[in-house]
Amino acid sequence: MSSSSVVPTAKPPMREALVAAAFRLFLERGYEQTTVDDIVALAGVGRRSFFRYFPSKEDVVFPDxxxxxxxxxxxxxxxxxxxxxxxxxxxxxxxxxxxxxxxxxxxxxxxxxxxxxxxxxxxxxxxxxxxxxxxxxxxxxxxxxxxxxxxxxxxxxxxxxxxxxxxxxxxxxxxxxxxxxxxxxxxxxxxxxxxGRPAEAAAPAPVGPGPFGGPAGEPDDVVVLACRRDTPLWRVVQELEAARGPA
Amino acid sequence: MSSSSVVPTAKPPMREALVAAAFRLFLERGYEQTTVDDIVALAGVGRRSFFRYFPSKEDVVFPDxxxxxxxxxxxxxxxxxxxxxxxxxxxxxxxxxxxxxxxxxxxxxxxxxxxxxxxxxxxxxxxxxxxxxxxxxxxxxxxxxxxxxxxxxxxxxxxxxxxxxxxxxxxxxxxxxxxxxxxxxxxxxxxxxxxGRPAEAAAPAPVGPGPFGGPAGEPDDVVVLACRRDTPLWRVVQELEAARGPA
Structure with a gap:
């Protein structure tokens, strides 16, 4: 169903009048107790006008x-x-x-x-x-x-x-x-x-062949580092200092 | 709707017979062209038996x-x-x-x-x-x-x-x-x-009041550490060693 075949792109007053009448009746009487005939009577238009804008009573609830x-x-x-x-x-x-x-x-x-x-x-x-x-x-x-x-x-x-x-x-x-x-x-x-890209960097996969997953895109005050458990500590510290940048 | 009121816990043969009959007809004639009367006739049971198991024709498509x-x-x-x-x-x-x-x-x-x-x-x-x-x-x-x-x-x-x-x-x-x-x-x-926990460690929220988000639940060979940029390096190394555990 293409939208253009059902809903005109410009909103004519009649369409808005039907929505307003429908919601007034839904609130007063309840949705189930309101018929399309009730809606068109209150809006002062014919049944065919209703169905020109809305395929069913449900559609008038979600007009946009x-x-x-x-x-x-x-x-x-x-x-x-x-x-x-x-x-x-x-x-x-x-x-x-x-x-x-x-x-x-x-x-x-x-x-x-x-x-x-x-x-x-x-x-x-x-x-x-x-x-x-x-x-x-x-x-x-x-x-x-x-x-x-x-x-x-x-x-x-x-x-x-x-x-x-x-x-x-x-x-x-x-x-x-x-x-x-x-x-x-x-x-x-x-x-x-x-x-987004930051979470991808934190997942284990991008650790790749080298020992480090890159910290990228985190908020400025947090540094995230992923490393293999067997990475030498001096390498971790080196990467960490590079990631934290100038203090 | 509680499941027990609609579907008996044990599957009696009649229920299975209704499902089998329904699907045979759906495949032969199409879903819309098959009525509940057609299904019960093929299964050799009455309409009330059908509705004892299934509230509607749609429900027989998803019996479990x-x-x-x-x-x-x-x-x-x-x-x-x-x-x-x-x-x-x-x-x-x-x-x-x-x-x-x-x-x-x-x-x-x-x-x-x-x-x-x-x-x-x-x-x-x-x-x-x-x-x-x-x-x-x-x-x-x-x-x-x-x-x-x-x-x-x-x-x-x-x-x-x-x-x-x-x-x-x-x-x-x-x-x-x-x-x-x-x-x-x-x-x-x-x-x-x-x-899972690895991604949480990368998000700023769990960093909480202390400087460290806990690395937990990662695959055994990867350690993820999140810390504030201004955390002293000695604290980072201390936490990192604790997280990596015995080499």
Whole structure:
């Protein structure tokens, strides 16, 4: 399903009126008790107008995800070799956050609704899965030809989505009061630390033929050193001094 | 929904007969074209028998997930403080693999079916989400009171599930010919490397109030040391000698 066939790129007032009417009824009567007929009656339009914008009642709950998914795909496609891949997918995930943060009241209402209605949770899982696939596809391209490329792509995409959603949910649970950007930045920094270039240097693999894994990219006040257990102590001290640099 | 209310712990022949009949019809006619009436007619039982075992037609496609989820929850609950948490969730994920590997032909057929039927993919996403929540809940307990405990729990659970599924899918795509255990072990090792204790030692947080992050759990021949840049060299050497142990 291409987004353009379902959702017009410009948001006409009728589409917004349908979303507003739907949410007013969902909150007043409950999601299950509200029909599409109820929604179109309140919005003052016909059934066909509803289905021109939304394939189903579930879709009106998530009116902006198609657009956001298209934005994310375009953003990733516009990236070049100069963009560090893990950082790029973190930045792509921030597009989702921005969509939520644009309208805190609506986002918090939807969060509560989604937790109450099992059908909406299932729908949300499928949306999240599509974001995750978009990130994984991009990373698979960036890691093509490298050992474990698809494995790393899938794992990092899942980690980015989980971190983003952890930060997003803590903001939604604060009723949209806190700083959404800071919560998500903090969560994504954890993933970048684990999978960005610094964590690779800390893993045993890059120790390679020589005795030392290079410390690289750590925060300024911490030095990390990996060495074989049988490395002579004088070599360790030499490397350590080089890594710590001038005091 | 408790698993015991839906799925008897022992597998009676009738349950297996229903699964076998369902899959024969799904493969012959297609999933959508097969009704519950068709399945019970072929299995020679009544409709009520079907619904005693399976809440819906979708559930017959995934007959063992409730049992596996219960096994996983019990396995995690049985773990003690002596189990390294990331390793424990990796071992829990291997229970899912074992279920697939017990019956390769059935698992490969189901994999193909699930890829063809959107409704089954949505169902599978909800199953995967329940496994991920079980792993995350366990890790949240283990990381309780530690900085970013829920963040780390959610991210690691997602990474473990993604790695497991990457290994599982590569085995399913080989038509169950390859070594399922080896594929999944390899994938999970990548996650353990990123999030097990070695990676923690590289992150600034565990450096804590003292100058040293502890090296622990590395492969025997590699020592990882994290220290503040301003730590006196004699302290570094002292810690390093302690960490390397007797030569």
């Amino acid at each position: 995800h198609e657009r956001c998914l298209a934005d994310m795909t375009a953003f990733l496609a516009a990236g070049g070799a100069e963009h560090e891949p893990v950082r790029r997918v973190c930045d792509a995930a921030r597009l989702v956050l921005r969509m939520y943060a644009e309208n805190p009241t609506f986002s918090v209402q939807r969060y509560r609704l989604t937790r109450q209605v099992p059908g909406l949770r299932a729908y949300e899982l499928s949306v999240v899965w599509r974001y995750e696939r978009a990130l994984a596809e991009y990373l698979r391209g960036r890691f093509a030809g490298r050992p474990d490329g698809t494995l790393r792509a899938d794992v990092i995409a899942a980690a980015v989505v989980a971190a983003h959603n952890n930060g997003l949910r803590s903001w939604l649970r604060s009723d949209g009061e806190g700083d959404a950007g800071a919560a998500v930045d903090h969560a994504l920094a954890y993933v970048q630390k684990a999978f | 997930h409730e049992r596996c989820l219960a096994d996983m929850t019990a396995f995690l609950a049985a773990g003690g403080a002596e189990h390294e948490p990331v390793r424990r969730v990796c071992d829990a994920a291997r229970l899912v693999l074992r279920m697939y590997a017990e019956n390769p032909t059935f698992s490969v057929q189901r994999y193909r079916l699930t890829r063809q039927v959107p409704g089954l993919r949505a169902y599978e996403l909800s199953v995967v989400w329940r496994y991920e929540r079980a792993l995350a809940e366990y890790l949240r307990g283990r990381f309780a009171g530690r900085p970013d405990g829920t963040l780390r729990a959610d991210v690691i659970a997602a990474a473990v599930v993604a790695a497991h599924n990457n290994g599982l899918r590569s085995w399913l795509r080989s038509d169950g010919e390859g070594d399922a255990g080896a594929a999944v072990d390899h994938a999970l090792a990548y996650v353990q490397k990123a999030f």
